[in-house]
Amino acid sequence: MESWKPTLEWIRKQNPAFLLHGGDITLDGADEEDDMAHCAELVQALGVPCHVTPGNHDVGVAGGRQPVNPDRLARWQRHFGADRWVRDIENWRLIGFNSMILGSGFAAEDAQFSWLEEQMQAAAGRRIAWFCHQPLFIHGYDDPDNGYWSVPPEPRARLEALSRRFDVGLVSTGHLHISHARTIGDTHYIWCPSTAFTVAEQPEFPGEKVLGGVVFDFEGSSVGYERVHLPSLQHVWIEDVVAEVYPRK
16 A cells, blocks of 8 residues: 555646546455455545556456456456446547457457447547557557467457547557557557556566556547656565465465
8 A cells, every 4th residue: 555645646636537547456356355345445535537447457367367257257347337438528439448358258258349349430520549458469460469468369450450440549558567658650559557566577568667657638639648657656566576466365
């Protein structure tokens, strides 16, 4: 909790219209009901509308140590509601979806793709912004399988096809605990940093291993963003707290 107070102070100083959380809002909500309930209470106490998409710490990941499954998804829904959401602002439709079921083969995966297409078709001329946990790719849509680190190739190709059909101007993700931004064509791809910890033992990715957040400014048909490093947060490497982050049962 050492970083929660300065994070809360920073959020309140921004006076945001709403908050967007890119997942891993819990430490081990994938297995611990109390963890999920505690974090849901913290979000409700913020007093600001908050849209949250689930991460691997929350619901697991397809093929991972804690595989995403119906029980874990149901736990999320009990405390945070649906694992996908839509918010319209003047010239944008913001869409959050659950990247952790991509590649799972669950019926929910195809249902989500159908829902995503429907929401973009109904955007009424607004530009589209996507928010999910895993980055779609590391270097580009033609990446090989990056395993745990990004969306698998087959669902990634489906997302690429949708992005080409519709005016997707922003893709905001988390997961890597790295602050990074790049623009491909007319689309900004933002990797949002964590406020909890960074990861030392991971492949050599672009970006900065810092703690912080991102401030988005949707102005007309464009979007501005500021990647914010918060030195007031206690910088922790996951390797130093791995027994707490991934407790052994």
